[in-house]
Amino acid sequence: MPSLYRLRRAALCAAVSGATIAVVSTASAEEIIIGAATAQTGVLAPYDQPALAGLRMALDELNAKGGLGGKYTVKLMIKDTRSDTAQTATVAQELIDAGAKIMITPCDADPSISAGQLTQPLGIPTLTLCGSAPVLTGAVGDVMFGTYPADNVQATAVADFAVSEGKKKVFLLTSPDTTYTANLPEYFGKVFEKKGGAVVGRGTFTMGQPDFSAEITNIKGLADKPDLIMTAAYEPDFPAFIQQLRGAGVTIPVYGADAIGTPTIKALGKLVDGVVYTAAGYAEPGSKLEAFNAAFTKYAGHAPESTYEVNGYEIGLILDQAVKTAGTDDPKAVRDAIANLKDFEGITGKITYAGTNRMPLRPVALMRYDGGEGKHVETLIPDAADVPAP
Amino acid sequence: MVAQQIINAVSLGGVYALLALGLAIVFSIVGLINFAHGELMTLSGYALLASLVLGLPFPVAVLVAVTCGALAAVAMERIAFRPMRGASVTSLLLTSFAVSSLLKVVFQNGISARPQAVAMPGWMTGAFSFGDFTIGVGPSISIVVSALALIALEVFLRRSVTGTAMRAAAEDFDVVRLMGIPASRIIATAFLLSGLLAGLAAMLWVAQRASVDPLMGFTPVLKAFIAAVVGGLGSLPGAVAGGFLLGIIEVLLQATLPATIAPYRDAIVLSGVIAVLLLRPQGLIPAVRVQRS
Known part of the structure; x- marks a missing residue:
């Protein structure tokens, strides 16, 4: 029995060290971790889930083309906030500890602010999925970005x-x-x-x-x-x-x-x-949004429920453009690139951050x-x- | 205006009374505050939605939904609470919280986190006029259903053998068992009645809200708990009195407070509850055998 026990332990050690090697290799310089502290349950779930589905689609497509800016493969880590403000801060901290260089926060100001208070001192760019309170970005600081048309x-x-x-x-x-x-x-x-x-x-x-x-x-x-x-x-x-x-x-x-x-x-x-x-937009025949809706339906197996999906998708495009402009995955450089975005062609229309308080200028349908x-x-x-x- | 607000208050109070009564019936027999009572409502709400989606006529759908609530309550007792029989009050309370959380997650992940619209028949959003004020069909139904349910329950408890046994069990369970009445039957009946009341309350609740969602049980069970405590825990007339009092105070405050103070409404209501309990620690109409949870 003891020998068998030892054998098992040896096997276990080998497995663990193998796993460690695997983890190290996936955490190479060409990977960027995006942390998504979003609600999978609770009152915000009906808003966060569609938006997150859109973002996932964008990131999957970008990863197929080499990742953000064509060179940083995205690893999206998602944690449930249960629509609770305190829980949002907890999971945001866990995501930061896991190495997130970009943070995605729920569709509401209060939990987004609680997560932003953790990312602000570290300079990690933070984007709310569809939080639209214009006080949101000012309450946190220069890392916090809205994405949806402000209230x-x-x-x-x-x-x-x-x-x-x-x-x-x-x-x-x-x-x-x-x-x-x-x-x-x-x-x-x-x-x-x-x-x-x-x-x-x-x-x-x-x-x-x-x-x-x-x-x-x-x-x-x-x-x-x-x-x-x-x-x-x-x-x-x-x-x-x-x-x-x-x-x-x-x-x-x-x-x-x-x-x-x-x-x-x-x-x-x-x-x-x-x-x-x-x-955030209206799918007129022949528009980019109509094409997106068709592509999303194919991707998710159901049609978009609202414009939160396309908004989430556009977050992916914005991040891609920002990393491309910055030429690096350094959080501060990416933040600056987002803040200087001007007339960026999204799916629903032109999106501009330059000259705003980080709540985007964009059309309202x-x-x-x-x-x-x-x-x-x-x-x-x-x-x-x-x-x-x- | 005043007459209108009185109708609003009675309508809301009636629903609270049904809810509080559902909690009180179980508490009077087994000493358990069933915090999963709200999830029975949610379940009835989804049952109504499912029946309507399947194309059942509205009255049949309501019947199915209320029956589901009652059966679910019995099942809940059988699965979750019977193994805990004789356990301390704290264990029972924690069990009920566990059942409640579990069901919420099942609803969220199994059905949808998003509220589902329930299309109420058009006549329910109608209103009829009496002189210079109009009464909505919805509130009128609330008042009538609450009144009928309260009367029916009273008749059941006064006139039937099981009802008499239940009243006796609320006073002294051990003696009732010595008389040869099976404890399980009494307890199962208590849960059945509380499930029926939850189902009825759910119908009135959904009729007013036009949607069901996984978390919809939280507010009603909280209101019911407050009403039951104010009325006197374990006292059935107390639960009814507490329910109506709570409904009346809420509507009164909402109607009269200026917009700047209105957000403090709940704080004012709860301060009132504390005041009532300071004056009458056992509640408005205390139970015969006072227990504390």
Whole structure:
């Protein structure tokens, strides 16, 4: 028995040392580790997962062509944040310890900031999948980049559209629970007032709140009747709100932003008829986005659920361009290259970081639900002078 | 306006009462706060969705969903809680948390992390007018269903042998067993009733929210727990009173607080709960045999 034991141990040692050699060889200079601290479970999962799927597709394609900048094979390490801010910091630290040179963070400001506080001192470029709060990049520092159209840009686009439709009086429904739900409607209000509209009332909700009846009764009781309700509520609050609003016999149109451009909201059918929302792009026939959608369907086995997939894909392209420009995988050089990106041809249009506070300038598509389908209204880049300060 | 808000409050209070009652029934018999009660609701919600997707007519789908909730509760008892019978209150509590977490992950990974829209029939988003105020069909159904369920439960507990045995078990389980009534039957019935209540509450909850998601059970079970504690843990009339009180306070605050203070609503509600418990540590209507979890 002892001899057999020794034999086994020898075999084990050989296996372990073999594994070590293998690890060393894969961690060669030509490999770059991208850490993705993203939500696979919890409330952010419906946003992070599609975005991550797009990023994976881009990285797979790039790896087939030699990797980022044609020479750094990407190893994507993914860890679940469970949609929890503290957990995001924990897994971000694990990814940094594993050697991540680029960090990808969830679709929300708070967890992205918690991860950014760890990457900032190390100079590791950090990109949020689709976090769109314009305060996000300033709260962290020069390594933090947004990728999706910022909340104030989206809100300006929706406000411009509402004004062009002749809307005069808006009711703002916010929730202090996240930066997105708290600020986006207020940005809308600022632009709307500047362009001659009036904010006739404000209401709040708690995320996950079961009952909107009291708030809806307040809306019905307003002396100055609004002709529009603007909110950044998303799932599951948005369906609850609109179900109860329409159930109470209120027919005032409701507008929102990108977070309600999802299959769940679309599946509400007639209930959401007339709801206007935003997207990062619209797949017109013959457009690059249409080609992407077809390629993604082939890659993933299902069509993209939203524009988060293409946004994730574009993150891959941005990183590729940045590494190409920098000519190295040094995090600081890559960061500088991203920050100086100008008129980069993405899939949805031109993306520019140069001259911004690292929230990109890019087009916003306005969409409207009609009979269970999202119909394109228009695509615009709001006038920078109109966009309210974060 | 005032009449409208009263209807809102009663409607929400009714749902909370159903939920709290589901927790209280199990607690009164086995001394367990079942934190997986919310997942029974989630399960019923998915059962409703599946039935509708399969093309079942709406009333049949509701029936299937509520039955699923009840059966799942019995299965939960059989699989998770029966092996723990006689264990300490802490072990039972931890078991219920474990069941809850497990089910959430199963829902997220097995179905989808994304909320699924449930298309409620068009008439449920309708409203009818009485003079100068309108009542939504949804809230009216909530009120009627809650009232009927509370009455039916009361009749069952007062008039049937099992019901009487359950009331007796809540006072002194050992004596009931000495009378020759099988403990397993009493406990299984308690879980069955709590599952039925969870299923009903889930239907009202989903009707108001138009979607089901893996985490939807968290808020209701929390509200139910608060309502049950305020009412008096283990006391069935207390759970109902606690549920209505919680619903009324929430709607009242939402209706009257100015927008700047409204975000503190939950903090104010919970402060109120502490105040009630300071004045009446055993709850509004204490249980006959007071237990602490």
